[in-house]
Amino acid sequence: MKAKIKGHVDASKSRAFADRMRERNPSFEPDAFRQVTGTDLTASKIGYGSYRVDYRFDEHTATLRKAIQAGCNLIDTSSNYTDGGSETLIGNVLSDQISTGQIERSEIIVVSKVGYIQGQNLDEAMRREGEGKPWEEVVKYMDGCWHCIHPDFLADQWKRSSDRLQLDTIDVYLLHNPEYFLSDAHKRNSGANLADIRNTFYDRIYRAFMQMEHFVREGKICYYGISSNTFPSSKTDFEHASLQRCYDAACDAARTVHGNHGENHFKIIQLPYNLFEHAALSEVNNTINGKDMTVLEGAKTLGIGVLVNRPLNAVQGNQMVRLAQYPYNPELDYQRAINEEVKALDETENRLRSTLTDWGIFSQLSKSANSTLFYDLAQNLPRFMPRIQNRDHWEQIAQQYLIPLIHTYLGQTIEACQNAHKAEWQDMQGEYVGAINRLLSLVAGRFNRTASMQTGPISEALDQVLVGEERKLTLSQKALNFVTSSPGVSVVLNGMKRGEYVADAMGLMSVPAFTQPVQNLIKAIE
Numbered sequence: 001m002k003a004k005i006k007g008h009v010d011a012s013k014s015r016a017f018a019d020r021m022r023e024r025n026p027s028f029e030p031d032a033f034r035q036v037t038g039t040d041l042t043a044s045k046i047g048y049g050s051y052r053v054d055y056r057f058d059e060h061t062a063t064l065r066k067a068i069q070a071g072c073n074l075i076d077t078s079s080n081y082t083d084g085g086s087e088t089l090i091g092n093v094l095s096d097q098i099s100t101g102q103i104e105r106s107e108i109i110v111v112s113k114v115g116y117i118q119g120q121n122l123d124e125a126m127r128r129e130g131e132g133k134p135w136e137e138v139v140k141y142m143d144g145c146w147h148c149i150h151p152d153f154l155a156d157q158w159k160r161s162s163d164r165l166q167l168d169t170i171d172v173y174l175l176h177n178p179e180y181f182l183s184d185a186h187k188r189n190s191g192a193n194l195a196d197i198r199n200t201f202y203d204r205i206y207r208a209f210m211q212m213e214h215f216v217r218e219g220k221i222c223y224y225g226i227s228s229n230t231f232p233s234s235k236t237d238f239e240h241a242s243l244q245r246c247y248d249a250a251c252d253a254a255r256t257v258h259g260n261h262g263e264n265h266f267k268i269i270q271l272p273y274n275l276f277e278h279a280a281l282s283e284v285n286n287t288i289n290g291k292d293m294t295v296l297e298g299a300k301t302l303g304i305g306v307l308v309n310r311p312l313n314a315v316q317g318n319q320m321v322r323l324a325q326y327p328y329n330p331e332l333d334y335q336r337a338i339n340e341e342v343k344a345l346d347e348t349e350n351r352l353r354s355t356l357t358d359w360g361i362f363s364q365l366s367k368s369a370n371s372t373l374f375y376d377l378a379q380n381l382p383r384f385m386p387r388i389q390n391r392d393h394w395e396q397i398a399q400q401y402l403i404p405l406i407h408t409y410l411g412q413t414i415e416a417c418q419n420a421h422k423a424e425w426q427d428m429q430g431e432y433v434g435a436i437n438r439l440l441s442l443v444a445g446r447f448n449r450t451a452s453m454q455t456g457p458i459s460e461a462l463d464q465v466l467v468g469e470e471r472k473l474t475l476s477q478k479a480l481n482f483v484t485s486s487p488g489v490s491v492v493l494n495g496m497k498r499g500e501y502v503a504d505a506m507g508l509m510s511v512p513a514f515t516q517p518v519q520n521l522i523k524a525i526e
Contacts, residue, residue, distance in 0.1 A: 004162065005098060005105050008169035008222050011040035013106035014073060018042045021071040027510040032071065036109075036305040036490045038267040039223060043109055045484045046505050047074035049309065049493035052396070054085035055092055063502050064093045068102075070506035074109040076270075076307065076493045078176055078227075079161050083119035087112065091166035110167060111268070111307070113176035113227050114157045117146035121157075137204065139184045147180035149204055151211035158220060172268050173221040175208055179230045182239040194238065202245050209253035209266065216265045217257065225304070227270035231295045232279035235286070243269065243298045244286045269299060270307040273489070275323060275458075275482055276314035278522055280306075296488035305490040311483045312476055312494065313392075322392055324476035325455050326448035334446035341439045346378035348435050352428060361416045375409060377402070377436070381443075391447035398440060399497075406436060458525055465524045467515060477508055482521050485513040 018033035021044075036043050048067045053060040064075070077086045090110065097103045117125050117138065125146060128134050135156075139147040162170060181204060185197045205226075212224035228241040235242065250266030273280040279294075286298040299306050312323045328334075352375045356362055388394050410429060417425040459475040466478070473481065483492040494505045514521070 002095065002166055004166050004168040005095060006168050007105045008219075009041055009109045009171045010106035011042070013104055014042040014109065017073050017103070017107035018044075018071075025071060025509065028071070029510060029512050031484075031513060032509040034490055036268070037300060037488075038303040038305045041109055043074040043491050044072045044509065045491060046072055046480070046508055047076055047111075047307065047491045047493040048072050049495045050075065050077045050086040050090065050497075051081050051495055052086075052399075053089055053495075053497045054082040055089035056085060057399075057497075059499070060497050061089055061093060063496050063499055064089065065097065066499060066502045067496055067506060068093075068097065068108075070502060071509055072506060073107055074111065074307075074491050074493075076111040076113075076309075077165075078113035078116070079121070079157050080116035080118050080176070084160070084164050087161055087164035091164055095166050105167075109171050110165065111172040111174065111270075112161050112165065112170050113174040113270075114154055114161070115147055115149050115176035115178060115180070117148055118144060122146060139180050141180050141184050141187075147177070147184075149175050149178050149208040151207055154208060154211045154215075158215065162220070169219060169221065171222045173212065173215065173224045174227045174268065174270060175205070175225075176227050177229060178205060178208070178226060179228055179239050179241050182230075182241075186238045198245075202242075202249050205246055206249040206253055209250050209264075210257055213253050213257040213262075213265065221265075223265050223267040225266055225268035225270070227307075227309070229272055231269060231271040232273065232277075232283055233285065234279075234283060240285065242286060243295050243302070243304075244288050247302050247304070266304070268305045268307060269295075270309055270493075271295065272310040273308045273483060273486070274311050274314045275479055275521065275525060276316045276321060277310070280308075281486055281518070282522075296486070300488045306488055308483050308489055308492045311480055311492050320390065320392070321454060321458075322390070322451055323455065323458065323479035325452050325459065325474065326391065326444075328445045328448040328452060330449070332445070334442060334449065338439070338442045338446065341435070341442055342378050342381060345435045345439055348432055349375040349378050352432060355424075355428065356413065359417075359421050361413065375432075377406070377439075381439070385443075388447075391444075391451045394443060394447045398444075402440070461525045462521060465516065465520050470514060473511065474504060476504055477511065478521075480505060480508050481511055481514060482518055484508065486518050 022028050022032070032045055033042050034045055035041065048064060053064070055061065075090055077090055079087065081087070094105070094108065098105055122144065125135060125138065135148050135150060135153045137148060137150045141147055158170070158173065162168065181201050182197065185192065209224070212221065215221040215224070226241065226246055230237060230239045230241045231243060233240045247266060250264040254262040254264035271280055280296050281294060284292045284294055286293050286295060288298045288301050293301065296306060314321045314323055388397065413425065455475055459478065462478050463471045480492055480494060483489055496502045496505055
């Protein structure tokens, strides 16, 4: 295991990072960097969201480097993102950039989250149960997804996350969707009194916060908080997470751990907020200091910074709307072009299989238990295409399944052809890769067109109220600027797993806040 990076983010160093980036980028707006409410830290208004990034993909590694170079100094992850692969990627990039003097550890704010039991964590949880040593208070919400915020689980998970991140201090550590306890109780409909269920929920929060305060005292974290999808929901919602009650639990936890005069370190919350899901701005669901407030108003009043997630993935009714537009050819008959390309790819794969059989490659690889050499994409693609829901679903399938599988095909064949047929295989490989790229590009274009039919009217409606240069922004930049222009928001987290996403999102550092109240943009698309 690599030696961990010592230290943590520092107020003066985070300001120095911002100053250096402003000097490097004179076009940056004054609000490109902000003080995170409740702390003395300076953060870029765009944070790197790492929900789908994985250290096994070189492009993902490159995008984090690019984002930091472009001025991003807040990175958000979680123990369950790509089953730990996201944290590993971040640790690798930070270690490299710090060791080469490109950045200092004290300039970067690293946020991670804890609570989900999936993947490796689920395997470990089931192993412990089999040995009669289960983690306590596990919420078994559904097959493949359990949840826990018990102090013992938090201690176990901090160690694992710290190892993957290669950090001896995680700057901000958040409970990740603890409302799973409420969701599970609601689903089970146990008949228990809602007030009693909520009291149990906030008692669990209190005990988790005591562990967090111990982490602070031990130097393992600087601040803590909660990432919850239900902070913005109506206070009558069964699964609503009350900011006020969470804050009260933090005050109690600090007094228990540090004494009567101990200040709590509950300084950050994270929640969903976008053009369509704007309850954080509009839903009055907390009473703080005798005043009814929205969660954004409440966070500001209590001195708590707000990180926003899902700024571009809006849920409207039962449908997910991706607030972005992607290139496509409006003159092209995509389905006809895809059918023709599938037929051409099928012919190419048939020739590949026949040739590799003649060369003895298939029989050679069949002796390996790890062989997955089939070259059958053209046969399988039409079968699962009807089940693909939208552009994001397609991209997820392509990036996480199809492209890795193709790389496996090619890797196994290249290795098998090292001693014979090397030159012939290189020619065939070029033909195959070209056919694959053409097909994948056409499928992406088809979904891009469908998505644009949905999002085009949204962009046009926004342009009815935007003025001047604001109209020239991409739809995704308009949606991101809506969030960063909203009062009470410290940082908006955006997924940037592709280079063009980094350029688009970080371009917002040079864009001023909207000249009018953000409520006008909401009205424009209603």
